[in-house]
Amino acid sequence: MINLIKNELFKIFKKKSIYIILLITLGFIIFNNAMYKVMDNPNVYDNIYVNNIKEEIKTLDPNDDKQYYADLTSEIEIHDLKQEYGHNSWQAYVIDADISPIICEKNIYRYVEKDSTSLKNTEEKINKYLNLLNDDNWKNYAIDKLNEYKLELNNLKKQQLDQEILKAQEELLNKDIEKLELRIKKNIEYKDDYINLALMYYEPNIENFDKYNKNLINDLKDNYNEIEAKREYKNLAEDNAKYKYSIDNKVEVDNYSSTRYGIVNFMSEYSIFILIISTVISGSIVSTEFDKGTIKLLLVRPFKRNKILLSKLITSLLMIIFSIIIIFFLQLVVGGIFYGYDSLKIPAIIYNFNTSNIEYINVFKYSIQSIIASLPKFILLSTLGFAISTIINNSIVGVTIPIIGYFVAEIINALATYKNIKILKYFITLNWDLSKYLYGGIAEFSNLTPTYSFIVCIIYLIIIIIPTFIVFNKKNIKNI
Numbered sequence: 001m002i003n004l005i006k007n008e009l010f011k012i013f014k015k016k017s018i019y020i021i022l023l024i025t026l027g028f029i030i031f032n033n034a035m036y037k038v039m040d041n042p043n044v045y046d047n048i049y050v051n052n053i054k055e056e057i058k059t060l061d062p063n064d065d066k067q068y069y070a071d072l073t074s075e076i077e078i079h080d081l082k083q084e085y086g087h088n089s090w091q092a093y094v095i096d097a098d099i100s101p102i103i104c105e106k107n108i109y110r111y112v113e114k115d116s117t118s119l120k121n122t123e124e125k126i127n128k129y130l131n132l133l134n135d136d137n138w139k140n141y142a143i144d145k146l147n148e149y150k151l152e153l154n155n156l157k158k159q160q161l162d163q164e165i166l167k168a169q170e171e172l173l174n175k176d177i178e179k180l181e182l183r184i185k186k187n188i189e190y191k192d193d194y195i196n197l198a199l200m201y202y203e204p205n206i207e208n209f210d211k212y213n214k215n216l217i218n219d220l221k222d223n224y225n226e227i228e229a230k231r232e233y234k235n236l237a238e239d240n241a242k243y244k245y246s247i248d249n250k251v252e253v254d255n256y257s258s259t260r261y262g263i264v265n266f267m268s269e270y271s272i273f274i275l276i277i278s279t280v281i282s283g284s285i286v287s288t289e290f291d292k293g294t295i296k297l298l299l300v301r302p303f304k305r306n307k308i309l310l311s312k313l314i315t316s317l318l319m320i321i322f323s324i325i326i327i328f329f330l331q332l333v334v335g336g337i338f339y340g341y342d343s344l345k346i347p348a349i350i351y352n353f354n355t356s357n358i359e360y361i362n363v364f365k366y367s368i369q370s371i372i373a374s375l376p377k378f379i380l381l382s383t384l385g386f387a388i389s390t391i392i393n394n395s396i397v398g399v400t401i402p403i404i405g406y407f408v409a410e411i412i413n414a415l416a417t418y419k420n421i422k423i424l425k426y427f428i429t430l431n432w433d434l435s436k437y438l439y440g441g442i443a444e445f446s447n448l449t450p451t452y453s454f455i456v457c458i459i460y461l462i463i464i465i466i467p468t469f470i471v472f473n474k475k476n477i478k479n480i
Helices: 002-012 016-039 043-057 066-085 090-112 116-134 138-158 163-186 194-201 209-223 226-249 259-264 266-282 287-292 295-299 305-339 363-392 395-419 422-426 434-440 450-474
Strands: 348-352 357-361
Touching (some): 002 305, 016 266, 043 066, 090 116, 090 138, 138 163, 163 194, 163 226, 194 226, 259 305, 266 305, 266 363, 266 395, 305 450, 348 363, 357 363, 363 395, 363 434, 363 450, 434 450
Antiparallel strands (some): 348 357
């Protein structure tokens, strides 16, 4: 058996098509990382966009479409103001966050409403901000903003407002105050990066799932779905933990432009290439023997047909592992060239429903777990291609059907979840990705479990394999 498998592997690695696919995959990996690198520097696009606006505004009459003219003028002013301080400066971040709405308001008063009093007031606000920016000390700006929020909170309490409205506004102001205090305490400079994004969305007092669940039941009532509630809370808890980790450690956890991102999201980024490599082999490993007539030479050897077919099936499955390893290695190398390897020190951050806690996991450990849990999908699709290739002796169909099945599966799963079609729980596509169960993850339906899904995968695998071996044993090769 081992010699048969070695012989099959030798034949596979002699094929030029495998190396062509690998080169295409490498090209995509390079392109993918390069695009994330470019996306990390949007200033180039901003300059092109604003230059186009400047040319357009020359052709416009302020009295024709006042709102549109005001909007374009605001975009130009905001861009030029950011450029004055530098697009990567802390002032540019503040301009986007705090000053740009006032600039838009100012131009509405100037071009749309023609309100000179309000225009003067907004200009005074802008000048006040600019004086703070010119001080070139972000902490002084943050402290001034903090005092402004505290004063606004005190004034709010004195107003005669509806209690619910008052409570909602107080909560918003208290959040702003808490986050500004956290910014000053953690020494987080204003900047257009993930850490500032994390500070923006971070919820210091996130509620536990039981409380979250109870609130959802009250809010949604008849439309309540506990599975969706668990999934939503898991995402919320994980995101919040990532934000906290970024704030505490001054690192960008979910930065697309990093080697870590490609490793943590390896399966979602490159699964189609794993499938293509594995199905090109499994969907042709038997049929090409019939096409070339070499099947006769193989069957006259002192091996039973079952053993020959099994060796080819095992080889096909081994190529899944090979494709994963080689693509993983290529992503690791290319990602390291583009971004370095420092980001790999940042752990994967997961909410574990089994322990009701956030866990910090080594990125390689997490990625390997996700890959292993995703293997049933590739094994089943590769085996399907192998079966088709063996039964009908057609490599094109053997390769094409599994790839089509891969894409159709997403539609079936979405339909099953959206329409709550519970009969589809017996269908393979809802069961072949075991990664959704990692760390107490939630499946599409409440009665789907890891054990159930694993058994369904085994049953489907048997259903595919048995007819394949029966047909192969009965094939007449005299006329080949």
